[in-house]
Amino acid sequence: MTTAPSALARRLLDGAGADHEAHVARYGALPGLRLDDLLAAVADSGLTGRGGGGFPAATKVRAVAQGARRPVVVGNGIEGEPLSSKDAVLLNRNPHLVLDGLEVLARALHAKRAILAVGPEIEPGPVTDAARRRPVHLVALAGGFVAGQETALVNGLNGQAPLPRDPFTRVTESGVDDRPTLVLNVETLAQIALVARYGATWFRSAGLPDDPGTSLFTISGSVSRPGVIEAERGARLSDALAPARPVRPAAVLVGGYHGAWVPASDLGARLTRAELAPYSASVGTGILHVLDTETCPLDLSADVMDYLARQSARQCGPCLNGLPRMASDLHRLAVGVRDPDLPNELERMAALVTGRGACAHPDGSARFVASTLRVFRGHVAAHLEGRCPSARSTRARSVAS
Amino acid sequence: MPVRPLHASTERRLVTTRLHIDWTRCDGHGSCVELLPDQLGVDDFGFPVPRSGQRDPVVPRRAEDAARHAVRNCPVMALRMYDAAS
Numbered sequence A: 001m002t003t004a005p006s007a008l009a010r011r012l013l014d015g016a017g018a019d020h021e022a023h024v025a026r027y028g029a030l031p032g033l034r035l036d037d038l039l040a041a042v043a044d045s046g047l048t049g050r051g052g053g054g055f056p057a058a059t060k061v062r063a064v065a066q067g068a069r070r071p072v073v074v075g076n077g078i079e080g081e082p083l084s085s086k087d088a089v090l091l092n093r094n095p096h097l098v099l100d101g102l103e104v105l106a107r108a109l110h111a112k113r114a115i116l117a118v119g120p121e122i123e124p125g126p127v128t129d130a131a132r133r134r135p136v137h138l139v140a141l142a143g144g145f146v147a148g149q150e151t152a153l154v155n156g157l158n159g160q161a162p163l164p165r166d167p168f169t170r171v172t173e174s175g176v177d178d179r180p181t182l183v184l185n186v187e188t189l190a191q192i193a194l195v196a197r198y199g200a201t202w203f204r205s206a207g208l209p210d211d212p213g214t215s216l217f218t219i220s221g222s223v224s225r226p227g228v229i230e231a232e233r234g235a236r237l238s239d240a241l242a243p244a245r246p247v248r249p250a251a252v253l254v255g256g257y258h259g260a261w262v263p264a265s266d267l268g269a270r271l272t273r274a275e276l277a278p279y280s281a282s283v284g285t286g287i288l289h290v291l292d293t294e295t296c297p298l299d300l301s302a303d304v305m306d307y308l309a310r311q312s313a314r315q316c317g318p319c320l321n322g323l324p325r326m327a328s329d330l331h332r333l334a335v336g337v338r339d340p341d342l343p344n345e346l347e348r349m350a351a352l353v354t355g356r357g358a359c360a361h362p363d364g365s366a367r368f369v370a371s372t373l374r375v376f377r378g379h380v381a382a383h384l385e386g387r388c389p390s391a392r393s394t395r396a397r398s399v400a401s
Numbered sequence B: 001m002p003v004r005p006l007h008a009s010t011e012r013r014l015v016t017t018r019l020h021i022d023w024t025r026c027d028g029h030g031s032c033v034e035l036l037p038d039q040l041g042v043d044d045f046g047f048p049v050p051r052s053g054q055r056d057p058v059v060p061r062r063a064e065d066a067a068r069h070a071v072r073n074c075p076v077m078a079l080r081m082y083d084a085a086s
Ligand code: SF4
Pocket: A146, A163, A164, A165, A311, A312, A313, A314, A315, A316, A317, A319, A320, A356, A357, A358, A359, A360, A361, A362, B023
């Protein structure tokens, strides 16, 4: 047994910026690994994707290794989630570690091309300097909430509109230039660069046996020191939040706008699949957004749902129609419309859109709505009685009075 | 227990036929819902809803012909059938 993970870890964020010599001095030379050895190390490390899905990284690598054609390897640095800045911070402080991950994979897979795709949130200077003398194409793409979805990114790189496509044909079979395409989040690539150098046992010296390593977290909301931290996997939510100093927390949105709420009474929960499951939450991209006790959670959630509805790529009927419907019902609830059917109607709509889109946007939006109704049940009941328990709510009280 | 050889019907059960909807194409025309009333319902906005709740609903053998018909009749070619290990 490893000892229970504490909060802070320092693997990814003390990079040397764009200076390659300093980078090699800090981390050592990048080894050239054969595919079998790299795959074995990544599989043994237990590394999971840090871009949201959380699937084993080795499974994805294996999928493109089986293709008949030489694959394309893509680093996903779009970071379209407004509450996330961990990829921007990583690419700013440690661009070479991300490039190392791309390079070690591209060599082992005999890839046709290695591409690092960055969105408008990424500061271009350091990553451009770093990529200059590395065998990686740096591509700047437009952003947006769904632009980082794997198929949207592939479409963007193929010169098409950066919208998600039907996922029937997986990008691991046919993606960039119709080649098998491996898309990995930039943090996942940096972790692979460490596994390639130091091995699986070292990687597992942080985190939990069934969820090893470290992760980056972006902490925002009601905290006195917002920002990006690195913590061991499986840290308690309270420990991960401590460096940011939460102020009067009422709940924490874990995993961003596609995530779910954990009430402040439960901050002892560990950031693991199992302990977050009761809240339908997952670590996802590592977003932790603190809601204070004075803001009306329904007000805030209605605004988030508005944003999500606007971010629909408007391609798929259930998403295009269902998300605005949920946004407007949540607004009605927030402003104090006393229609007792609203919560049921919202739950029905959340279930209805789930699984019925080309990308994960309706599912994630539905998860957020369902979580809001569940965690703020008392608040919902109060609104339906025409009052709002939050000090800073303007809407429910003015409507009700 | 004696090992019984697989016969045809057992073999068939190892593979299920599923219906996939390309949501980026589907415009809620609805002919598939009429052809597959046991598999598909319709939502508030006129788009098909798999009754089973599955993303790609299983097409039982007795509905395979109707499903093939639905695939051919979809005006925007949003449907396809495929076999998957069950
Ligand atoms: S599910 Fe929504 S966001 Fe995703 S591709 Fe379809 S319309 Fe666009």
